[in-house]
Amino acid sequence: MIGLLIVDDHPVVRDGLRGMFAADDRFTVLGEAGNGREALTVARAVNPDVVLLDLRMPVMDGVTTIRELKASGSAARVLVLTTYDTDSDVLPAIKAGATGYLLKDTPREELFRAVLSAHRGESVLSPAVAGRLMGELRSPAKEPLSQRELEVLTLIARGCTNRETAGRLFISEATVKTHLLHAYAKLGVRDRASAVATAFERGLLGRE
Structure with a gap:
């Protein structure tokens, strides 16, 4: 029993x-x-x-x-x-x-x-x-975001444009777009709003 x-x-x-x-x-x-x-x-x-x-x-x-x-x-x-x-x-x-x-x-x-x-x-x-x-x-293993990709997403989350983000990080606007594209691929999203939301959900961005 x-x-x-x-x-x-x-x-x-x-x-x-x-x-x-x-x-x-x-x-x-x-x-x-x-x-x-x-x-x-x-x-x-x-x-x-x-x-x-x-x-x-x-x-x-x-x-x-x-x-x-x-x-x-x-x-x-x-x-x-x-x-x-x-x-x-x-x-x-x-x-x-x-x-x-x-x-x-x-x-x-x-x-x-x-x-x-x-x-x-x-x-x-x-x-x-x-x-x-x-x-x-x-499903493929989730690749972690690089430090630079996190920095770009953090600024985007604060409302910065690609140009403003490039100026603050001392990189070109084209490089910002490249980092964003890489972040999209890693997070499985297609746009910046979804990338920021997903990064928040996964605890990758601080809620300042």
Whole structure:
């Protein structure tokens, strides 16, 4: 019998999952938690085989919880069960050590199979998540911006024209355009506004 720990900040979700797994004699629910910090305490007490874990929770989020579980030496397999499948959710969870990643619309029997697979140490991914990971692997590595490209983008972000940027950096206007074109290619954008916005999103430019 596989011992489960259910971690979700919504009591209705926990009740539903508990009832679902309690009705199947292959599983036993050892404990529940409403946030990551509580989950760590319960995990130490009940030593679950598999942790069903939501990602976005108060007090301590799912990714931090996965890291803390691993750091504590817990042998539990972590199966993320959430409504979010964006890159900013999926990739950090997998990198933190999650064995699987499923969405909450996963059918009951598929969820049961996923828990059994996770218990065996097998990776389990919903089709949507698997597609995102494959896309990430196939995409070219992001080349970092050079110091000069960052300087050019910083001035552009402050509202400088190409001519003004060239004057401040003591380079030609043509060189400014070349640096911008290189930055566009590295950031995967086509114009200066998108380049500045993307650089801000990635934390490459200070928000002065």
